[in-house]
Amino acid sequence: MQIDTLVIVGVGLIGGSIAASARQRSVARQILGLGRHHSTLERAVQSGLIDAAPADPAAACRRAELLIVCTPVQDIAERILEAAAWVSPNCILTDAGSTKQLIVEKVEAGLAPHLRFVGGHPLAGSEKRGPEHANPRLFEDRLVIVTPTPRSDPEAVRRVCEFWQSLGARTRLMSPEDHDQAVAATSHVPHVLAAALAAALPEDLHPLTATGFRDTTRIAAGDPEIWTGILLQNRQAVLDGLAAVEAVLRRFQSAIADQDPAVLHELLLQAKRLRDALGS
Amino acid sequence: MQIDTLVIVGVGLIGGSIAASARQRSVARQILGLGRHHSTLERAVQSGLIDAAPADPAAACRRAELLIVCTPVQDIAERILEAAAWVSPNCILTDAGSTKQLIVEKVEAGLAPHLRFVGGHPLAGSEKRGPEHANPRLFEDRLVIVTPTPRSDPEAVRRVCEFWQSLGARTRLMSPEDHDQAVAATSHVPHVLAAALAAALPEDLHPLTATGFRDTTRIAAGDPEIWTGILLQNRQAVLDGLAAVEAVLRRFQSAIADQDPAVLHELLLQAKRLRDALGS
Structure with a gap:
């Protein structure tokens, strides 16, 4: 895939990694950054990482053949609609946000009918x-979910998938x-x-943590601004998911409280099988 | 530290790594394994890994200068007391179990007054x-908690600490x-x-997991037999600890349900600060 002008809105870890990867793989003639x-x-x-950061x-946006918004999720729809006022009808608009439903709904509600937007989400990060942590290999062999709707232009869906594939990723279509x-x-x-586990640990116990605790809590070091947006944009699914984990936790708590080794062993074995299936 | 005969009861990952490390660092003239x-x-x-696995x-045990039990926690006290019937009065008895209070209580209640036991727990593992996964460097720069009681012989406490230090570990004294x-x-x-997180994930979502999920659930691949013993031996402290994490989880759930970005950001920031303080 050869793009003439790639515009990246929000050149952070993800936007910067897209730029680095596109550069290394000669995916775009020119890469412009906005933010x-x-x-x-x-x-x-x-x-x-980028060729220029135009003041205008x-x-x-007028030159963009593909424009991808990589800001925190709460700003994505607004940035897309802002760019939509300027882009040419040939431009494909997309994003790299970790949530999709609210973004896609808001963009589709506000987008002029002749413009084309398809949402996306690379399952990769840190x-x-x-941009200092940009990694040209961040998307290699990673999955990118592309989220068309009945309103989406099939050609635009195909091109967004091709774009990610040209950065080394695999793609999969899902509804938002x-x-x-x-x-x-x-x-x-x-x-x-x-985050709850990290926050619950008294500070005097920090020297007693080993690799297990560090692995389990590593993602809690993520950016609070980014994660506040994600958790609120995906509010109901997150609450449902937490309830599902809590239901399993209850079974562990009962087995421990009741001193029932058979039930506890079975729960741990089930967890181990599922974890083993994921690989390292 | 030079031990004549080191006896390891339970030559699994931990027992095998003690053997490998003691061998590499010439800590013992002879290493015998039982199990x-x-x-x-x-x-x-x-x-x-070991010189011999005597049938008798x-x-x-009669030849042991230091005897360390590395079996699952629910068997440790019994193995110590069994060995105590045979060891010489000069032998130091210790263990590498992940729980201490029940083990130490049971051993001290059953041990002849002239024999010396001190509990220990290396904060290292996998x-x-x-024994195939034995690692001679498993204890290097790791912390080992040694748990004396008022009944413990100070010389035995010192020698158990020296033993772990001779394997490259740091030691710290705590009550069981x-x-x-x-x-x-x-x-x-x-x-x-x-484990609850791993068990709660529907199998069709496995392909959608990325490094975050894998890091967070890595320890769930641990041996169910070993962990059943640990969780039941440390029952009340585990239930209390789960309740403490749940209290923090409730605050996250309320902030998400109430769509309160300020509170949610503060909780995430607190978790990030604590996690950042731990290092990678």
């Missing part, structure tokens, strides 16, 4: 933030609703549990 | 099991009760949460 934080964009230009976003349910369980609920 | 599983001991002899445990409270929070409660 609220001028100093971040300047650093991204200086480090060669309208002019940059607890780090900022199914996506949000799924990532609540695989990502958002684990984040809340890891 | 219920003859085939495991044979493999440990064949791979050179009494004869092996979700793997068996304080130890159990602490590891409930740092290890046992995280294990239950990781």
Whole structure:
């Protein structure tokens, strides 16, 4: 896939990694960055991640063949609709947000009928933030969920999938609703549990933690601003997912309280089988 | 530290790693292994981890200068008291169990007054099991909690600490009760949460997991037999620790349900600060 001008709105860890990967794989002739934080964009230009950070976003958007918004989720729909006022009808609009339903609904409700938007979400990331941590291999062999709706243009869906594939990723189509349910369980609920576990540990016990605690709580180091947005945008699915984990927790608590080794062993064995199936 | 004969009861991951480390660091002239599983001991002899697996445990114990029990926690006290019938009065008895209070109480209640036992727990391990995964560097720079009581012989406490230090570990003294409270929070409660999280994930969502989910649930792959024993031996502290995490979880759930970004951000920030303080 060869794009003439790729515009990335929000050049943080994800936006920066898209730029680095697109550069390394010669996916775009020119990569332009837009965003609220001028100093971040300047650093991204200086480090060669992006070719330029134009002061005039309208002019940059007019040249975009593909425009991807990589800001915190609560800003994505607004940034897409803002860009939509300027882009050419040939431009494909997409995003890399960790939630989809609210974003897709808001964009589709506000987008002019001749413009094309398809949502996406790369299942890759890091607890780090900022273009300094950009990684050109971040999407290699990772799954990207692309979330078309009945309103989506099939050609745009195909091109968004091709774009991610050209960065080394695999793609899978899901509805925005199914996506949000799924990532609540695989990502958002684990984040809340890891954060609760980290927050509940008294500070004097820090020296007694070993690799187990560190692995289990690693994602709790994620950016609070980004995660506040994600958890609120996916509110009901996150609450449902937490309730599902709590139901399993209750069974563990009962087995421990009742001193029932058979039930406890069975619960642990079930968890081990499921975890073993995931691989390391 | 130079031990003449080191006897290891239970040559699994921990016992095998003690053997491998003691061998590499020339801590013992001779390393003997005992245990219920003859085939495991044979493999440990064949791979050179231990010098021999004597068929007569009494004869092996009589020669022990230091005897360490590394079986699942529910068997440790019994194995110590069994060995105590045979060992010389100079022998130091210890263990490597993940719980301490019940073990120490049971051993001290049953041990002849002229014999010396001090409990210990290396904060190191793996979700793997068996001597095949023995690692001579498993204890390097790791913390080992040694748990003396008013009944403990100070010389025995010193020698158990020296033994672990000679394997590259740091040591710290704690009461068995304080130890159990602490590891409930740092290890046992995280294990239950990781297991509940792994068990709650529908199988069709496995392909959608990324590094976050895998990190958070890694310890759930631990051996169900070993963990059933640990969770039941440390029952009350584990239940208390789970309740403490649930109290924090409630605050997350309320903030999400109430759509309160300020409270949610504050909770996430607190978790991030605590997790950042732990390092990677």
